[in-house]
Amino acid sequence: MFFELAEILPSTPGRTWELARQLGITTAVSNVPLDETGNPTPDFLSLLRQKERFRSAGIDLQVLETAFPWAQHAKFGGPNAEREIETCCELIRNMGRVGIGVACWNWMSVFNWMRTALTIPTRGGAFVTGYDHALMQNAPLTEIGLVEESTLWANLTTFMMAVVPVAEEAGVQLALHPDDPPISPIRGVGRILTSPDAIMKAIDLFPSGANGITFCQGSFATMNADIPVEIGRFARKNAIHFVHFRDVDGSPERFQETFHDAGQTDMWEAMRAYHRHGFTGPMRPDHVPTMAGEENGDPGYEVLGRLFAIGYIKGLAEGVSKEEFR
Numbered sequence: 001m002f003f004e005l006a007e008i009l010p011s012t013p014g015r016t017w018e019l020a021r022q023l024g025i026t027t028a029v030s031n032v033p034l035d036e037t038g039n040p041t042p043d044f045l046s047l048l049r050q051k052e053r054f055r056s057a058g059i060d061l062q063v064l065e066t067a068f069p070w071a072q073h074a075k076f077g078g079p080n081a082e083r084e085i086e087t088c089c090e091l092i093r094n095m096g097r098v099g100i101g102v103a104c105w106n107w108m109s110v111f112n113w114m115r116t117a118l119t120i121p122t123r124g125g126a127f128v129t130g131y132d133h134a135l136m137q138n139a140p141l142t143e144i145g146l147v148e149e150s151t152l153w154a155n156l157t158t159f160m161m162a163v164v165p166v167a168e169e170a171g172v173q174l175a176l177h178p179d180d181p182p183i184s185p186i187r188g189v190g191r192i193l194t195s196p197d198a199i200m201k202a203i204d205l206f207p208s209g210a211n212g213i214t215f216c217q218g219s220f221a222t223m224n225a226d227i228p229v230e231i232g233r234f235a236r237k238n239a240i241h242f243v244h245f246r247d248v249d250g251s252p253e254r255f256q257e258t259f260h261d262a263g264q265t266d267m268w269e270a271m272r273a274y275h276r277h278g279f280t281g282p283m284r285p286d287h288v289p290t291m292a293g294e295e296n297g298d299p300g301y302e303v304l305g306r307l308f309a310i311g312y313i314k315g316l317a318e319g320v321s322k323e324e325f326r
Helices: 015-022 044-056 072-076 081-098 149-170 196-204 217-222 227-235 267-276 303-323
Strands: 004-008 027-031 060-065 102-106 117-121 127-132 173-177 211-216 240-245 248-251 254-257 282-285
Touching (some): 004 303, 015 303, 027 044, 044 060, 072 149, 081 102, 081 149, 102 240, 117 254, 149 173, 149 211, 173 196, 173 240, 196 211, 196 227, 211 217, 211 227, 217 227, 217 240, 217 248, 227 267, 240 267, 267 303, 282 303
Parallel strands (some): 004 027, 004 282, 027 060, 060 102, 102 173, 173 211, 240 282
Antiparallel strands (some): 117 127, 127 254, 248 254
């Protein structure tokens, strides 16, 4: 495997940990640890214990996802923005101290990824998630009210000026995730990372080897981008720090998730692009269908679809790796 095949796992051992090991996965993606009150914490000892918990099971925790859960005021310009940025910097420093090398974060204000449907039937009756922007036209504003795109750009600049130097010093790679869906506004909240050019603009706000992206193929595909071309474009800047390997059918206004082998992207060419451009970092499957016998209690993240996706990714990667020897 020319990259680190990873899976998103909870912070404590369970069935998915066992399945990951059985599938040959030794790299973990997880969330920021929680304190005794159930709130996310940047605390050094909490991070160290989480890292060691995985290590004891033969798994290397390399990535924290949604790495800055405190940073809502920092995004929309609330009164706690400065304190939130300080907390994010503390997390980055402590990630470096314990050896967690990648922080996957986003600049989606007020709410994270958005879907209007969680039970769209697809192949064989499996369920996938989807988004239809027409259904959101009469949605009320959030409690924050309007959040302008210009505000988000200005605050992103301020945030990067504070955190990127800290990440450089800590040896942590910042992996900025695109907006999902890549459309603006939603419920009055602007979205700014809605195209490849916008994402490139974002990382160019503070050029640094520590400042890159999570190349979420589903988000780029929803933008109707040419995935292999964009992989090459960002890889040439050494800006791909983490990959979400997934696919969709549709456009920003209306799309649905798919099985990994059934979407609009040429996944073989995508994998070839990662190999050709020297990507060696962590890659995980994302947003899988809910399959027969599963309750759909965690849409996009049930187990059977993830098993299918991991096998599919491993097969593509092996084929691409051996292609040059034919």
